[in-house]
Amino acid sequence: MALAPFYERVYGALGGHLAISRESLESVLGRVTVGIQLGSKPNDNEIWIGSLATNLVARIYPKIAITGDTEVRNEYKALAKSINPDIEFVDQANATTTIGIGEGNLKDGIYPSASGWVAKLEGGPRTWNGPKNPYSSGVAACLACAELFRRVFVGSTSNNEVAVSLLNFDKVTGAENKYSKVDIGDVAFVGIGAVGNAALWALSRDGAVQGNVDLIDAELVELSNLQRYVLTSNADIGKPKVDLAKAVLSGSKIKSVPHKLNLEEYLHPGETLETPTLVISVDNVDARRAGQALLPKMVINGWTGEQALGASWHVFSRNAACLACLYHPHGVGLSAIEQAAKALGLAVDRAAQLWVTKQPLSSDDLKVVSHALGVSEHELAPWKRKSLGDIYTDVVCGAVPLNVKGVSRVEMVPLAHQSALAGIFMAAELIKRSHPKLSKIAQDEPLVSWDNILQPPPAIWGKPRAREPGCICGDKDYQNVYKAKWGSAVKPRSRRG
Ligand SMILES: [Zn+2]
Known part of the structure; x- marks a missing residue:
């Protein structure tokens, strides 16, 4: 089987x-064979949906069938191969594990589509000739990959139509919205991880x-x-990352x-963020909290949690x-x-003590951790003299792949489509x-x-989400600095019901 060279990581996420x-x-x-089936004469949105779906699928599944428009099909195949050089192409896949884009006739297929700011997922084909929009197209691809994942691994099939407008998160707004120009101004883009990608x-x-855009990432x-x-591709x-x-x-047209x-x-010591x-x-x-404390005029945030994902926007003067x-x-x-305590199986007070003192884990701690992760103590030997923060970042947040055999591993590596959706929400x-x-x-x-x-x-x-009591946004000094920095041009908007 043509498992990806980064299969260890795939197992980490799926496991x-x-x-x-x-x-x-x-x-x-x-x-399982996953199908990507593109109709004839695909429009821009359809080409983007197919491209991102192929991109995401190639990061998990070793066997795919790509059919439809010859030119685009070859592009998709090259893309899949650049991600997993060993990927296997076959001629046909079952309808239930096929992502159909544009025209088609699959019964029980997965049909993503996009028009303007609205992304849709349906049980049957839909050709939309609405405005092109890479954000809704990307979201449609992620929704399709999430449905595919549930069909393959969770054993659940949802035939309910899903529609989401990226403008206000209802089902319809902006489907006909075409925009010609957006100036995002000066942006500090921090973190080129999966979400940033x-x-x-x-x-x-x-x-x-x-x-x-200033692209900021050390890795x-x-x-x-x-x-x-x-x-990313294998090359x-x-x-x-930057x-x-x-x-x-x-x-x-973005200069970076x-x-x-x-x-x-x-930022040099003592320097504030002027962007x-x-x-x-x-x-x-910590870096997110620090980022907010630098008091930019606006913060846009994208994140994944264990099985969650999302994005948020923040204007400091807004209530x-x-x-x-x-x-x-x-x-x-x-x-x-x-x-860290939860992921590594440690008691919270013990984790807090280790975290704050930065002392290395005791052999008893390592026993607990190896049990929680389902790995041998021997495999954790490289972290014997390291702090809890290090082991958490390396092992749980996934900087270092471990050969894990257990079934009970607490792992926080997000799925490919989970991170991708968070990132596209952030960009939107x-x-x-x-x-x-x-x-x-x-949306408000x-x-x-x-x-x-x-x-x-x-x-x-x-x-x-209301302000948290005790947070810096409730602090007059911070608010005054923010006002001095950006003026009062940013007015809080009234709440909608
Ligand atoms: Zn706050």
Whole structure:
């Protein structure tokens, strides 16, 4: 079987979500053939949907059947092969595991489509000739891959129509909306991980957007990143992530400057962030809180949790949660210490002690951790003298792939389509909030999320969030600095019911 060279990572992600053994996963992947079926004369949206669907599918499934328009088919095959050089192409797949785009006649197929700002998923074919839009097209591809994943691994099939407008998260708004120009201004884009990759995938295909973007990320592309970074191919391993991002944007009207640095290094000591817009999708809570504390005029955030994903937007003077509120110890989700404790099987107070003192884990701790992760103590030997923070980042957040055999591994590696959806939501927020007319239509809630990717998409995406008591946004000094920096031009909008 043509398992991807980064299969270890695929197992890490799927094993964590499904509690499936390595053997069962290999056997499921050996049996399933995924189809990508493109109708004749595909329009831009259809080509984008097919392209991202192929991109995501090639990161999990070793056997695919790509059919339809010859020219595009060859492009898709080359794309799949660049991701998994060993991928196997076959002629046909079952309808139930086929993503059909445009015209078609599959019974029980998965049919994503897009028009303007609306993405749809249906049980039968639909050809939309509405305005082209890479964001809704990308979302449609992710919705299709999520449905495919549930059919293959969860054994559930949903034939309910799904429709989502990226403008305000109802089902219809903006399906006919064509826009000709958006200026995102000066943007600090922090984090070119899986979420950032998908955001750039969409932005680079948007011919209407212009702006100046500082790309900020210190890391290089690693083999394990291929499991869910949609900009990466096998040939990119070892390249700086920011260089990859710059190359992708080079065909667009966005001017970008790569900075192979993390956020703390990007700003000199004592320097404040003068860039008005911060787009952030880093893998740690501290950098997000720090990002908000730098008081940019607007923050756009994209994130994945265990089975969740989402995006949020924040204007500090607005009477709604700021980004730091979302990551406040009493805010949404667990603190890093609680997450580490949960993932590694340690008691929270023990984890807190280890976290704060940075002392290495005791042999008793390592026993607990090896049990929780389903690996031998021997395999954890490299972390014997390291701190809890290190082991958490390396093992759980997935910087270091481990050969894990157990079925009970607590793993937090997101699925490819989960990260991609978060990234495209993040990019859509950036576009909307930078465009006066679109921002008037956009949802008022600071947060949109899908809380469990193994379930069908939510009926209601927006989550109202009030400010957290004790957060910096309730602090007069911070608010005064913000006002002095950006003036009072940013007016809080009235709440809609
Ligand atoms: Zn706050």
